[in-house]
Amino acid sequence: MTDEDGYFGEHAAEHYDQDSGAEFQPDVIELTADLLAGLAAGGRALELGIGTGRIALPLARRGVPVHGIELSRAMVARLRAKPGGERIGVSIGDFATTRADTTADGPFSLAYLVFNTIMNLADQDAQVACFRNVAEHLAPGGCFVIEVMVPELRRIPAGQNIVPFRTGPTGWAYTVYDTVTQDATCHYIDIAEDGRASARTVPFRYVWPAELDLMARLAGLRLRDRWGGWAREPFTEDSARHVSVWEKPAG
Numbered sequence: 426m427t428d429e430d431g432y433f434g435e436h437a438a439e440h441y442d443q444d445s446g447a448e449f450q451p452d453v454i455e456l457t458a459d460l461l462a463g464l465a466a467g468g469r470a471l472e473l474g475i476g477t478g479r480i481a482l483p484l485a486r487r488g489v490p491v492h493g494i495e496l497s498r499a500m501v502a503r504l505r506a507k508p509g510g511e512r513i514g515v516s517i518g519d520f521a522t523t524r525a526d527t528t529a530d531g532p533f534s535l536a537y538l539v540f541n542t543i544m545n546l547a548d549q550d551a552q553v554a555c556f557r558n559v560a561e562h563l564a565p566g567g568c569f570v571i572e573v574m575v576p577e578l579r580r581i582p583a584g585q586n587i588v589p590f591r592t593g594p595t596g597w598a599y600t601v602y603d604t605v606t607q608d609a610t611c612h613y614i615d616i617a618e619d620g621r622a623s624a625r626t627v628p629f630r631y632v633w634p635a636e637l638d639l640m641a642r643l644a645g646l647r648l649r650d651r652w653g654g655w656a657r658e659p660f661t662e663d664s665a666r667h668v669s670v671w672e673k674p675a676g
C-alpha cells in the first residue's frame with residue numbers, strides 16, 4: 426500500500442468486491458442506482474470516493490455520465506478492469522479539495538458520497554471543506570446525496586467505549602469511540618487458515634445528521650429529503666443510517 430492510496434491500498438482493493446455485506450447485494454445496488462439516476466435528472470453525476478465502481482457502473486449503465494474522485498489508484502485499477510470501467514473519468518486526489526474538470530461538459534446535476542465514506546474524512550474541517558467542494562461542482566438545482574450511518578452511541582454499554590461488530594472463527598472487528606472528539610477507530614483482526622493473525626486499524630470521524638445539515642448550509646445547500654434507506658423508508662429515531670439529499674438553490 427502506498428501513502429497515496431490511504432486506507433484502501435492493494436490488499437483492501439483486492440478483497441473489496443468479495444464483501445458479502447448488504448451493500449453488495451444486487452437488489453440494494455439496483456435500488457441505489459435507480460434513486461441516484463432519478464436525482465441526476467438527465468445530467469452528469471460526480472461520485473466522491475468512487476472506489477471499484479460498485480455504484481458508478483450500474484449508474485452509468487442507466488445512461489448517466491459519471492465522473493469520480495478517488496484517492497486510491499489500487500481501487501481505480503479494479504474499476505478500470507470491469508466492463509464499462511474504462512469509460513468512467515476519474516480525478517485522483519482527496520475529494521475534500523480535488524476539483525474535477527467542468528470546463529468541457531459543465532457542472533454536475535448530482536454529487537454523491539455513499540457507504541459511510543464521509544466519515545473517512547477524519548476531522549470536521551475536512552468534512553466542511555467537502556461540502557464546499559461539492560457545492561462548487563453542482564449546477565443550480567443540483568443535489569448532493571450522502572448515505573451514512575447514524576452514530577451508534579446507543580449501542581455503547583455504560584462505562585465503556587467499544588462496540589464489537591464482527592466476531593467469528595476467521596476474525597473479529599470492533600470500534601473504539603471517543604465521544605468527546607467524535608473520533609473513532611475500527612480495529613480489524615483477521616485470522617488466516619494457518620492460524621496467523623493480522624491486524625489493521627481505520628480511523629474515522631462520526632457525524633450527526635444535524636451537523637451535516639449545518640455543513641450543507643455553510644456551503645449554500647439546503648436539505649431536500651432525508652430517508653432511512655435507499656427505498657425512501659421514513660427516517661426515524663430507530664434508523665441505523667440515513668440517505669440525505671441537499672440541494673443547491675436554483676438561480
Ligand SMILES: C[S@@+](CC[C@H](N)C(=O)[O-])C[C@H]1O[C@@H](n2cnc3c(N)ncnc32)[C@H](O)[C@@H]1O
Pocket residue numbers: 430431432433473474475476477478479480494495496497500518519520521539540542545546
Ligand atoms: C467504503 S469505500 C466506498 C467505495 C464506493 N463509493 C462504494 O460505494 O463501493 C471508500 C472509498 O473512498 C475512498 N476515499 C476515502 N477517503 C477519500 C478521500 N479523502 N479522497 C478520495 N477518496 C477517498 C477510498 O479510497 C475508497 O475507495
